[in-house]
Amino acid sequence: MATGGMDEASNMKVILKHYVSGSPQETDMHLTAGTIKLKVPKDSNSIILKNLYLSCDPYMIFKMMKLERQLTDPYVLGSPITGYGVAKVLDSAHPGFAMDDLVWGITGWEEYSLISDPKNFFKIQHTDVPLSYYAGILGxxxxxxxxxxxxxxxxxxxxxxxxxxxxxxxxxxxxxxxxxxxxxxxxxxxxxxxxxxxxxxxxxxxxxxxxxxxxxxxxxxxxxxxxxxxxxxxxxxxxxxxxxxxxxxxxxxxxxxxxxxxxxxxxxxxxxxxxxxxxxxxxxxxxxxNYYHLYPKYLEIILPLIKESKVVYVEDVADGLENAPKALVGIFSGRNIGKQVVAVNCL
Amino acid sequence: MATGGMDEASNMKVILKHYVSGSPQETDMHLTAGTIKLKVPKDSNSIILKNLYLSCDPYMIFKMMKLERQLTDPYVLGSPITGYGVAKVLDSAHPGFAMDDLVWGITGWEEYSLISDPKNFFKIQHTDVPLSYYAGILGxxxxxxxxxxxxxxxxxxxxxxxxxxxxxxxxxxxxxxxxxxxxxxxxxxxxxxxxxxxxxxxxxxxxxxxxxxxxxxxxxxxxxxxxxxxxxxxxxxxxxxxxxxxxxxxxxxxxxxxxxxxxxxxxxxxxxxxxxxxxxxxxxxxxxxNYYHLYPKYLEIILPLIKESKVVYVEDVADGLENAPKALVGIFSGRNIGKQVVAVNCL
The missing domain is CATH 3.40.50.720 (NAD(P)-binding Rossmann-like Domain)
Incomplete structure (x- = not known):
């Protein structure tokens, strides 16, 4: 939703309020409104993403905790949490990405994300399958x-x-x-x-x-x-x-x-x-x-299996960022049936 | 010690009295005297061994127990317990073994053993190292x-x-x-x-x-x-x-x-x-x-290392079958220093 200046949009975000211990609860997160410039900064390598699907994955609990033995960088309180997602490139200063590219990788739990170093994003080449699959079977x-x-x-x-x-x-x-x-x-x-x-x-x-x-x-x-x-x-x-x-x-x-x-x-x-x-x-x-170098080989194998219906994939799609906290905490009690994703924006 | 008829010898044995639970004790075993014919039965494949060194190994505890989930055949109460040992062939009906061969394999905790199927015994080819090593570094x-x-x-x-x-x-x-x-x-x-x-x-x-x-x-x-x-x-x-x-x-x-x-x-x-x-x-x-097929390769590597003193081996040798029960139970409390073996008969 573009508001304010031509390049600025409102940007709803999912924020971690405090570090959790035990099972995460919806109330550990809240939604907050912000704005984002939809143009990449000059002299950067960054891209601007419109997030389409966010993936709810078990490892995220480690980033919601602050542990004595920290196994992975925790989420930054007050900033949107992050996770795998499928997104569309709105603007790019990076030579590897262009406007309207579809990508998957680690993005923010928000409507739009500025990714300052997109080198770990994969460009989506095959769009004759559901895009959400890139948060699951194809991700x-x-x-x-x-x-x-x-x-x-x-x-x-x-x-x-x-x-x-x-x-x-x-x-x-x-x-x-x-x-x-x-x-x-x-x-x-x-x-x-x-x-x-x-x-x-x-x-x-x-x-x-x-x-x-x-x-x-x-x-x-x-x-x-x-x-x-x-x-x-x-x-x-x-x-x-x-x-x-x-x-x-x-x-x-x-x-x-x-x-x-x-x-x-x-x-x-x-x-x-x-x-x-x-x-x-x-x-x-x-x-x-650590095995992403085998991703092209995997795609070669899995895409025909999907198209021939030899492999099916069940997803549990939560609709809208406002339902994202509930979807995320649900995976720790097994509330979801199949791969839990959150649809952020419809294309 | 040959007694009785020319071919018969007295044969001291270590017997398991009862199945154990928890740490085995010396009193779980006792020594008993028996006799053995030192000639192989006709029409057999058997060999007669004079046991020289017996090996005390941790796995033996499983054979001293009778478990709900039996992981390995337990010892037979009233019969000598068994384990790896180094021995000399006194008589053989097996084409692969001859009198005076030195061998290592699973033998009885007794002075002499009749092995009815010796196919898993290894013949000792190298005797310029301590024979007890075949219960340890070379076994x-x-x-x-x-x-x-x-x-x-x-x-x-x-x-x-x-x-x-x-x-x-x-x-x-x-x-x-x-x-x-x-x-x-x-x-x-x-x-x-x-x-x-x-x-x-x-x-x-x-x-x-x-x-x-x-x-x-x-x-x-x-x-x-x-x-x-x-x-x-x-x-x-x-x-x-x-x-x-x-x-x-x-x-x-x-x-x-x-x-x-x-x-x-x-x-x-x-x-x-x-x-x-x-x-x-x-x-x-x-x-x-399950890796004994690699034993010849291992010998080729380890024998020179021993001879050049690039690898040393510390043994804890208990003297005589009468000290075998104490030696065996000692390994479960770490009483031994180095590989625990029992010297049964001196050559």
Whole structure:
């Protein structure tokens, strides 16, 4: 919404009010109105973005906290929080970007963002898919699933694969990749509706609602009676501990997140790591951001799969920046079904 | 001691009286006299061994327990316990072994053993080193150190390496391998004497007595201020949890044992696994027994190192089968200094 001078627009922002401990709440954030010049500064390398979709990702909780051991730079109080987003370039002083380019990368939770150093943005070349996908299957979560499953888990046809948070941004892809690869796939999620989606939309062989299960070890013995060759761990904690009791020899565990633990003062203690020895298991932590050099290869693989409907992607789209805080805090209680994004502006 | 008929000898044995829980005690075992025919049965593939050295290894505790989840076959009550040993062939019906061959493999805790299927025994070709080494540096512990460090940890010159139980059968070798490889090496052990050996005999850059340290995280920050690239984990538990807080990016953790946890009803809960994600760390459990195909390669490397005194090996030799139970239970409290073996018969 252009107001004031020709180049100035009002700019709604999502601000972190204070650092959080435990689960973040909507009230930890507020919306505030500002203005922004929609022209890049002279002698800069910057670009001006109109933000279209914002991605709600688990890692963001670390930036909402101020920890004794700070793992990542915390958000700046009073400034808009940041995260992955899909955006349109309104103006550019950077030779790699031009007006009307579509891009994805780390942007602000606001209507418009001035990005002073856009070198980590990806230009979107394929627009015959939903643009929001670049916050999910075609963005960081997609690469996370691809790298974790194919590069780190070394899957073989017939492997027994278990995925936690299996209906989420990453899990739903891992499950589908595993099915395409000829694996037997079991997933856990947090509601009957999600379990239904796992089985009937994503083609998981088995799925269960972990909230109904008092004893994860018994649950896994029931759903994975042959044991687990590959565990794609999105949650950590008690589920990981139970998985360790159900490993097959030479099992591989990819750990891309431990969302069940992020809002805990005292994380669950993992007691069954000695299974790693006897099962000669491998556990590999990773950050998708360090694998972005493989993004072009991933796109070549995933775009045809999307177009041929061999892989589907479920999104939970919150409408408008005013609903962004609720959407973000919802992912820590599993309120979302599928990848949680926020639609900021319609094109 | 041959008694009775020409082919029959008295045969002292170490018997497990009952399955143990918690730390094994000397009183869980007893010595009993038996007799054995020193001729192999006809139409068999068996060999008769005169046992020379018996190896006390942490895994043996699992065979002394009867667990709800049995991880390995327990010892048979009333029969001699078994373990790695060095022995001389007295008689053989197996085409691969002849009288007077020296061998190492899984034998009985007794003076003489009838091995009905000796296919997993290795023939000892090099006798210009102490024979007891085939229970340690030239046997299973040696391969464990070699595989864990070189094959699984992918060491690079300049890496920061930390080894727990560093004065033990495996740890002392890992530390020396790491120094030969140009790494910076820190070790933990359980007495001032062991710390002295680490620094002054094995050439560790730093070493500490973990029993003096109330806060392993602070200890590691002091001794490994740059963080840890490679952790060779022999103990698990609280030390592993502290190491997780001190990993460098792309750290590798080889887990060949978790001796601190073996005699626990409730293992320590590991709370810091989420560091695996942010540090993109890899943890690999393994069993040396599955790498024995690399034994000839290992021998080619290690024999010259021993002969040129580039690698030294400290053993703690208990004298006589009557001292074997005490030697075995001692390794679970760290009573031994260096590799614990039992000399059964002198040659």
């Amino acid at each position: 960081m979560p997609g690469i996370t699933a691809y790298i974790g499953f194919y590069e780190l888990c070394a899957p073989k046809k017939g492997d027994y694969v278990f995925v936690s948070a299996a209906c989420g941004a990453v899990g739903q892809l891992v499950g589908q990749f595993a099915k395409l690869h000829g694996c037997h796939v079991v997933g856990s999620a947090g509601s009957p509706e999600k379990v239904d989606i796992l089985k009937n939309k994503f083609g998981f062989d088995e799925a269960f609602n972990y909230k109904d299960e008092p004893n994860f070890d018994a649950t896994l013995k029931r759903h994975c009676p042959e044991g687990i060759d590959i565990y794609f761990d999105n949650v950590g904690g008690k589920m990981l501990d139970a998985v360790l009791l159900n490993l097959r020899p030479h099992a591989r565990i990819a750990v891309c997140g431990m969302i069940s633990q992020y809002n805990r003062e005292q994380p669950d203690g993992i007691q069954n790591l000695s299974s790693m020895v006897l099962k000669e298991a491998r556990m590999q932590g990773y950050l998708a951001t | 299973m512990p040696g391969i464990t150190a070699y595989i864990g460090f070189y094959e699984l940890c992918a060491p690079k010159k300049g890496d920061y390496v930390f080894v727990s139980a560093a004065c033990g059968a495996v740890g002392q070798l890992v530390g020396q391998f790491a120094k030969l490889h140009g790494c910076h090496v820190v070790g933990s052990a359980g007495s001032p004497e062991k710390v002295d050996i680490l620094k002054n005999k094995f050439g560790f850059d730093e070493a500490f007595n973990y029993k003096d340290e109330p806060n392993f995280d602070a200890t590691l920050k002091r001794h490994c201020p740059e963080g840890i690239d490679i952790y060779f984990d022999n103990v698990g538990g609280k030390m592993l949890d502290a190491v997780l807080l001190n990993l460098r990016p792309h750290a590798r953790i080889a887990v060949c044992g978790m001796i601190s946890q073996y005699n626990r009803e409730q293992p320590d809960g590991i709370q810091n696994l989420s560091s695996m994600v942010l540090k993109e760390a890899r943890m690999q459990g393994y069993l040396a027994t």
